[in-house]
Amino acid sequence: MSGPYDDIIDLPHPTSERHPRMSMANRAAQFSPFAALTGYEDAVRETARPTSRKAELTEEEKTILDAKLQLLAERAGGEVTFIYFQPDSRKEGGAYFTVTGEVKKMDGLVREVVLTDGRRVPMDDILDIQF
16 A cells, blocks of 8 residues: 655655754743743732731730830840731731840830840830730
8 A cells, every 4th residue: 555655754854964953852842831921920929928917906905015015124134025017018918926035125216126136026016025
């Protein structure tokens, strides 16, 4: 049985003398999907990243927190744990962090508690203080 391509079926594959043969990886890359919308995946990931709302303290909770800050200002040494809210720089909301350390000073002008290791806790964002 003879077919229309019998005359070329057994010929060697043509190879260019000027252009080297493309690797299988480069050849496959030609057909792989591309990012039509650059940055879209990052935007979706950022939107999906969870944030928390800052809790609103009641007047009673504010009074207790003020008393703890006053006690902290009068007290010398010892480890203290702060739970505070840090606003997100990219979108609405933020996250709560827990920091433990020794207080170096309380800066009333900037309203920050400075720890001995250099970390700073904003007084207005503190949710709780544990001695």
